[in-house]
Amino acid sequence: MFELEIKHCPTIIYRPIRPSDLQVLELIHASLFPVRYDIDFFLNVVNGLGIVSWGAVDVSRSDGHIDELIGFVTTRINAVKESEIQNLLRYDTTRNDQTLVYILTLGVVEQYRNLGIASSLVREVIKYASSISSCRAVYLHVIAYNLPAIHFYQKMLFKLVRRLSKFYYINGYHYDAFLFVYYVNGGQSPCSMREVLAAVAAYLRGLLSILAGKIWNGDCKKRSRWSRCKETNSHLVAQNKRIPYSDTAIC
Ligand SMILES: CC(C)(COP(=O)(O)OP(=O)(O)OC[C@H]1O[C@@H](n2cnc3c(N)ncnc32)[C@H](O)[C@@H]1OP(=O)(O)O)[C@@H](O)C(=O)NCCC(=O)NCCS
Secondary structure, three states, rough: OOOOOOOOOOOOOEEEEEEEHHHHHHHHHHHHOOOOOHHHHHHHHHHHHHEEEEEEEEEEOOOOOEEEEEEEEEEEEHHHHOOOOHHOOOOOOOOOEEEEEEEEEEEEEEHOOOHHHHHHHHHHHHHHHHOOOOEEEEEEEEEEOHHHHHHHHOOOOOOEEEEEEEEEEOOEEEEEEEEEEEEEOEEEOOOOOHHHHHHHHHHHHHHHHHHHHHHHHHHHHOOOHHHHHHHHHHHHHHHHHHHHHHOOOOO
C-alpha cells in the first residue's frame, strides 16, 4: 500500500476525507492503534456523519497513489454540559449550546512522520474549533505510554489537565490516559481561589528560601567547612521540594 521508504521530497495536500478513502482509512487505523474501530465508525468518517475529518495525501508520490491517505485526524463535536471537562472551562453555564471539539483519532503513516503533517492536521482542527463561536476547547485522551503523542500535544501547546486511572481496557489490561485540552474562544477557566493561594504560597516559599540562602551565605563564612556542606545540602532539598508543588498548579 505504501512505499517502504520515501526517497522524494513529498508535497503534502490536506483535504476532507471522502467515501473513496474507506479502505485505506481502515487499514491505517488497524496498523496504528491497539483498539479496533467498527465499520460504522469508518462509514461515519468518510460520509461526514457526525464526524469532521481531514486527510493528508502526498501528490508527489512516484507510485502513482497521489490521492491515497497518508495521515488523518477525525473529530466530533460534544456538548460542554455532557463533557468531562466542563469544570475546567470558562463558559456561560446558562447556555446549553456551548460546544467542544473532541479529537477521536490522529495518525500519520510511519514513512511520513516528523515532517510536520500531524501538526498541520491539528492546526486545521484548532482553526475549525476557533471558527465555531460556541466552541470553548479542543480536547482528547492519549494512552499514558504513548510518549510520541504526549510530546506531540505538548509541542502543540495543549495543556495536560488530568491523568485518568485505568481509562482504557485493551486486551485484558487497564491503561491510564492523559487528558489534553487546547482552549479556544476564551474557554480557559480562571484560576480557582485554591489555585491562586497555592501559587502565592509557592512564591512566598521561594522568596523565603532565597532570603534564607542569603542569610546563610553571610553566616556560613564564620562556620567550619563540614557544617557548611551539611547545611548547603539541606537548603537544596528544600528548594527541590518546591518544584513539583508549583508544577501542579493547574493554570
Ligand atoms: C503522534 C503522531 C501523530 C505524530 O505525527 P507526525 O506527523 O510525525 O508529527 P509532527 O511531525 O507534526 O511532529 C511535531 C512534534 O511532535 C513531537 N513528536 C512527534 N513524533 C515524536 C516522537 N516519535 N518522539 C518524540 N516527539 C515526537 C515532536 O515534538 C515534534 O516536533 P519537532 O519535530 O519539532 O521535535 C505520529 O507519531 C503517529 O501517527 N503515531 C501513531 C498514532 C498515534 O499515536 N496517534 C496519536 C494518538 S490518537
